[in-house]
Each structure stands twice: as C-alpha cells, then as structure tokens.
Amino acid sequence: MSVDLDQTPRSLLVCDRSSFLNEKNRISSQVEQLHFNYKVSLLLPECSSAPSHLDAVFNSFNSFYLIRNMPIYELLDKHFLKTAVYQGSVYGVSYRTRIDEDNCVALMPNGHLSLSLDKDSFELLGVEGKPSRFNHRTTCRYVVCVDLTDSSMAPGGRGYQRLLTGLRSRLQLKTDFLLSHHPGGGASLQDLLSRYDWSEHRPDVSSHTLTDLSCPALQSCDLQSCDPHSLLEWIGAVDAHISCENSSSSFLSSLVCPEPKTTVSRALSVSVCGLLLPQDVHRLIQQIRYYLEQPRLESWVSLTVHGFVDSPVSWRGNEHGVLRGGENFYSLLIFHDQTYQLHLATGAHDTCPP
C-alpha cells in the first residue's frame, strides 16, 4: 500500500428514496440493469433464523453453469443462438479473468456480446470496437460490443462471419465461462454444455447470527437521519464480520456505527454467492416486503447486491473498469411502511448508475 492514501480515487454514490407503493418507483428497472450479480447479502435485525418463505427464495435461486476453457466463438453457435439467445435472456460472463489485464467477455440478456480486449488482441480480432473510456494517455484497451440479435449478426451474415472467423482463427480466445439462462435454465444450454467440460453450481447460501450488534437507529425513510457513506460503511463492515466496536480515534480501525445507534440483541446475516440473476433478486425483494408486513421489533431490512468486479459491463451495459476496487453494488434499505432507500455505488472506472 505505497499509494497515497490521502488521495482516494473518485467514487460515485447515487441515493434514491421512494416507496414501493409509488407507481413511479424505478426499483425493478434499477435491479434489472445490473446484470451480473456476484453476491447478495441480507441483514435482518432482530431475527435469529430466516423465515421459511425467505429460505425458500434463497434455495430457489437459479443454478448456473461453469464451463472450463470455452472458446468464445461457441457463443456464436447457430444452435445456441436459436435456443438460448433469441429465446429469453442469457447471462454469461467470463470467470477468473481480470478486467485490467485479461480479455473479458460478457453476454448480456439483451443479446449484446461485450468483449473487453487488450490492444494486441483487438488488433488481431479485426472487428470494430471503441477505445476504452478509462484509458490513460495511450490506448491500451478496447471494447467491442456486438448485438447478436441484430440482422447483420444473423448466422451467415457478413458481420457474423467476420466475428466468427476472427474468434475462431485469428484470436483464439478461451476462458472459463459462467452461464445462466433465465426462463429455460440448463435445458436450453445443454447443447453447448455437452461439448465442453462443465459443472453445475447452486448459489452458495451462508448465514450466521450476530448477537448484541450495535446498529444505527433507522426509524423510517429519512435520509437526514444518517449519512449514506457511513451507513454503507457500516453495512459493509457487518457483512464482512468486522467489529465496529471501536472508538473513532482508534489506531487499528476507525470503523464505528453511525450515530444515533441502538443495540439489537440478535441479527441474521445471510449471503448468497454465485452468478445471480436480477430476476431472483427481484423475487427476494418481494419476499422481504412480505416479511416486513408482519410486526417486528426492528422495522427495516438491508439488502446489498454486489456486481462482479471483473465484469466488462456494469449498469445498463455500460463499460466497467477496475481502478482500485472495481466495486459496483447497490444497497437497498427497506422499511416496514413500504418505503425504501437505495444507494447505488460504483468505483472510479465506471459510469454513473441509473
């Protein structure tokens, strides 16, 4: 950590406050626009074990598939396009590749294939692209975005042939690939999976109970009550099991619970890891609303959804980069009166969230 710590890179935080009862709330579109969710963590205060309907949602998260060493041109396979891409939405992102040094690929549910390539690979591929927005002085990274549902990318078309020969003979791009399909599940991907070394994974659910947790006194949806930065910091610290019982002048850690604070006797923290679909997140939000309708001691629930750090895209398919963390996440604070606070946050190399 030799970098100058007093000069932190820019970060973006968008705060949104609305109610689920408000017809104009944008929560569903905001949830849907972050395509590649890596982790969902949930904090339920005054709760020792998750109620059954929440448990059911956790366990019914769509499973996803990991294909090892898949050549990227397989995504242009005629059969795959017909059965998966044109029908419904495919979520695919390259795995174990780093956005700042490797070539990363993402297949978005709207049929856009986004390739984030380094300079040499881009020169080899021979498909039009744009220089990355986050280049510094010299262009060393390019983004190629192709709409697979476009007429020019129909199998046999010129654009299709060009990309196919580019990926097949010139730039033989192979990565581990995470794949998920929304309505079809594995059945529509079976043809592609059968040709390679693949494994099916279920989202990994882990939960643990916290006792005597000091937490900020969040009564209702008023932004003034708590500074969003310190609130997010606290949520992150709880999720990462970092103690917040410090004084603000402590040498080791200055993480403290924002004032005013109360103490809850027990809290449940649940986290789900994997390639999670926005649809599942949305289902979870609905179930949390249902959960909050019953009278509780603490009247709020916090839900944080983290996007993939090394995904080439973040919100709305905009380009995403990593500078020091690559974080792109949103945190939803739901209150019992159906109001919510939404904090959308990104790091330095990202566009503004919606």
Next chain:
Amino acid sequence: MDEALVQVAIPRDLVDFLRVEPQTNSKAQAFTKAFLRNSTQQQSQLKVQSMLSHKAVILGYSRPKKDKSRRNSKKAKGLNARQKRAMKIFQIKPEHQRYELFLPLHELWRQYITDLCSGLKSTSSPQFIQQKLLKADFHGAIITVVRSKCPSYVGITGILVQEFKHVFKIITKEDKLKVIPKRNSVFAVEINGFVSHIYGSKFEQRASERSAKKFKVRGTIDL
C-alpha cells in the same frame, strides 16, 4: 616500287585464283590517263578560284554541342511523371483485375523465392530465409493482414500486385483490388510452410530501395 613490277602481267596461277582478266597494255594506258585527267583537272580549277576569292571565317566562341540532337530524341521517347499519371500507366484496368490473371505471377514469385533461398527445404533455417526475404521482391506473393490498428484491414488475403512506398496493392480472391497502407499493419507471407510476418511500419520503402537498405534488429516492435 619498280615500274617494271607494276607493268608486269599477272601470273597465270593468280589469274585462276583471283578470277581477273589481265588487260592489254594499250587499254590499261588509256584508262590510267583518263583517270588521272579526271581527278586532277577539277582540283586545279578549284584551287585557283579559292585563291582568287576572299574567304570569311566565323570565329565562334564555343563549339556547337555535338550530341544535342541525339539527346533531344532520347527525351522525346519517354514520359514524365505527370504524363504517366494522366495516362494511368500504373493503374490496373478494372477488366484486368482478376485473381486468376495474377496466379502465374504468383507461381513465378514462388520459383524466384525457392531459387533465392537455395531450394527452400524444410531443414533450412528460418533466420536465413528471413534474411533473404527481407531483401527480396514481393510482387506476386500471397500476403495476409494478420494484425492492424484498423480492424477492417485484418483478414484480407490476396496476391500482391503492386508495391509502393507506403502502400500495398492486393488482388483478392473476390477479384477486388485492395489498397492497404503498410503503416500500422502486420502482414504474413507464406511459402512452403514458412510463415513470415512483416511489420509494415518498418517496411515503408520501395521495393528497389529496400534491397539496398540495412535493417536494424529491434527488441520489440509495436504497431
């Protein structure tokens, strides 16, 4: 010379050999007299006239150039660059832009490279071949763009038809004439299984000038 020796009759064996007939004495005398009169009479008259008349002598300060006429005729033979451009001498007519027309050229080039690399067997060292190829002429080679800063050039394959200082002209299998800048592209040349990559940015010379150029060895080349 003795007068007697001149007047002697030609010997018989020489008559047979030279196939000439000796003249009689009187005839020869008459011929000689007439010949002498003809050649001396006019001479004496001219001499007298020139002696009587004045003669003007022009004293030029420089000699007229001897080969002026010859040079003029030489210049008229060729065309200058503007005329060549106007006549489109170095442009291939659209009806001649056919791939199969240039296949014999490619065969010629193949032979030329095989001769140049002394046989071009699979055992010969790639360094040797590359050294030879560096100075060789590439007209007729099948070249492919393998890398380029401009993505639309990547993947074009064809027979090299013309090479200019900054540009290759290629005819593709689809009978299209493509003009590809050398700068910012990498070309691959394949011959008998040897694939050589040419960095166009370092190759920006005319074919004739390149043969005399010394290429420097560089560690890494970037486009």
